[in-house]
Amino acid sequence: MTDSRIPDNHPRAKSLHTREKLINSHLEGIVAASGLIAHGRGEAFDYLLGEKTSKLALEAIDAAAAMFLTARNPVISVNGNTAALVAEEVVKLANITGSKIEVNLFYRSRARELVIKKLLEKAGAHEIFGVGKNASARIPELSSERRRVDPKGILAADVVMVPLEDGDRTEALVKIGKKVIAIDLNPLSRTAAKATITIVDNIVRSMPKLVGSVGKMKNQGVGKFREILRNFDNGKNLAESMLLIKENLSKFAAEGGTERGRAM
């Protein structure tokens, strides 16, 4: 189904390669059909953000690193799209921050759980939470399969990273007292608004940067982490990300949109 003859000099080659990876992962049963649609929404916002990590996103990444480094029991929640795009970076981040990895799916099936678990193990993970009978606890106020969590994983966590999640789930986690780190390309989404820290960036670019930020910051004192967290204002960061999109719209419109628009 995919066309791997994407020329390297195509102005949007990276985005097209990521798209291809998602489609292949869909054929392998990792990514749900609705995950492909969600990816398309992300592509549109990434395009409007200029397809690069903004200074604002870098600030959110540093705040997320500080939050991981002050957490007692951090958990990284992994869905199909996250596993398909950044399984290795999830494992690296878990290792460097002492986080658990938990599989949490909107469309949960035994087959999807297992194929995602296998992918994470192939990327180097030793223990995967939230699979099968282990997802025995329930988060209130969520109607779908997303409410199922692992009592030893997300339920016991103080900090939960939910890359590429939906607003309902983010809100439900915040309501039961979790600090939530989200990665979401749409600064207007409910996920973005409800999370404690929102990284408005493409997960493919931001995950390696987050791992790097934790590595650089790791040996500083907890006082420094608290200072970074005190100085970070998520609402302000989101408002400025919206401004960035508005500026880019003006710029692309002036350029006529023809080159930027390639293959959109």
Added chain:
Amino acid sequence: MTDSRIPDNHPRAKSLHTREKLINSHLEGIVAASGLIAHGRGEAFDYLLGEKTSKLALEAIDAAAAMFLTARNPVISVNGNTAALVAEEVVKLANITGSKIEVNLFYRSRARELVIKKLLEKAGAHEIFGVGKNASARIPELSSERRRVDPKGILAADVVMVPLEDGDRTEALVKIGKKVIAIDLNPLSRTAAKATITIVDNIVRSMPKLVGSVGKMKNQGVGKFREILRNFDNGKNLAESMLLIKENLSKFAAEGGTERGRAM
């Protein structure tokens, strides 16, 4: 795979029902995996456009109606997403404008061609061009299966409607002298920039409106159609659609994005 328990009072219920229809059509082999991603991109731009047909889109719809009514040999090109979402409206539009219907797919396979042909026939179409051996002609400068067209359909047409198409194809059709009517939610796309008339709107909303516009205009003289076409400026219409997105971004940002952002 789909969750049909979408509450009617959900602020984005219409968009979620369309999403569900696309996913079901994907499972039936009508919509390609990449078509789901493309739909997601459209969702994001629709959200930024306020999920309603703008005055600007209505002007483009009237111009498109006038172009159909002055065409000698109009053809409506149908891909998987278009068939999945508006098969009946395509047939209505073809009937009222005397247009041919041609299947043209990026990911062409015998099975997909046939399932789309069947869907259009179920919607009332009598003759479908571009299927199987009939797609024997080639459009220059396109590398994919999209270049295959029917010599009695698109190749002979003066006006081609390409809803939900990509920029390469639109450009190739314009280069061989066709007038192209596109429906594209992204006013910055190459499709939008290259088409003769671009309707920046959701196809689900704009197709019935286009059928209505042709019906209302039908008995007016050709002088009136020419006047409408003379007064329509596609570049200006696109620039104003970009402005509309910028205005909406400011509005949503002021609202905090929480209600609008539901389920995005």
